[in-house]
Amino acid sequence: MAAQLDYLTIHEIFTRFQAAEPEPRGELEHVNAYTLLVAVALSAQATDAGVNKATRGLFAVADTPEKMVALGEEGLIAHIRTIGLYRNKAKNVMKLSQMLMELYGGEVPSSRAALQALPGVGRKTANVVLNMWWGLPAQAVDTHIFRVGNRTGIAPGKDVTGVERAIEDNIPAEFQRHAHHWLILHGRYTCKARKPQCAACLIRDLCPFEEKNI
Known part of the structure; x- marks a missing residue:
């Protein structure tokens, strides 16, 4: 040090x-706050390039929590199978999507505490979203x-x-x-x-x- x-x-x-x-700019591809959140959550122990390759097709069909829940866990897995720890990540994405619908009307909150309360979202993921989407110095x-x-x-x-x-x-x-x-x-x-x-x-x-x- x-x-x-x-x-x-x-x-x-x-x-x-x-x-x-x-x-x-961050290198994870996204089209809105929700897809950014999902991309960052999927990027743990994976490369941005690998995540982008998987999410291009995914976000074309599921770019909102409602569409992700409708796609279902197995449908999500079909898109992200090339990403490490994909089964656990798929479970978290489905759970956080459901929570966003139930608690925030399908919108991504701009609070670190609210973001970290979502399944699979730690402080690092929350800070990326706060910085890249909301422009905060996180x-x-x-x-x-x-x-x-x-x-x-x-x-x-x-x-x-x-x-x-x-x-x-x-x-x-x-x-x-x-x-x-x-x-x-x-x-x-x-x-x-x-x-x-x-x-x-x-x-x-x-x-x-x-x-x-x-």
């Missing part, structure tokens, strides 16, 4: 991220963000909660809305776990990572 970077260095890092990608910490936050000293923490809190505390307010997307993209394509692309890194001169490759 790298030492915490100072405010000016973090500000410069995110200034560069913003210049390179002014409007970063920080969804995945393995990429955890690694980048600790490796660079932008947001060091012993667990995902610690890294989430460090992002909220350390990153300037002007960058909060897109912070987790910039960090995910940086971790996914540049600051990789096994072979970080340090030579191509736009914050190489600001990063304290001791094992920078030449």
Whole structure:
């Protein structure tokens, strides 16, 4: 874990991220708040590309809780069989769809507590929906963000909660809305776990990572 970077260095890092990608987007395909929620729930321990491949056909026939319930669990499984843990995920999607219909008139709530009360929806999933759909500065910490936050000293923490809190505390307010997307993209394509692309890194001169490759 790298030492915490100072405010000016973090500000410069995110200034560069913003210049390179002014409007970063999540890579999960969706058409509304409900399909985003389902896609994120399905993405646990799966790749975004794999989820997108499965949900293109699914969302063409079931893009609302009502249509998902009508499709049925076996109908859902037929679409998502290529995704890991698909049976358990299918059960959760059916249950959360039913709850959305019963409690929220089929709409996705904009409350973290309400989202986390849904089957299969944890804090990370709730934060993704709050950020991507509602535009709130919620920080969804995945393995990429955890690694980048600790490796660079932008947001060091012993667990995902610690890294989430460090992002909220350390990153300037002007960058909060897109912070987790910039960090995910940086971790996914540049600051990789096994072979970080340090030579191509736009914050190489600001990063304290001791094992920078030449």
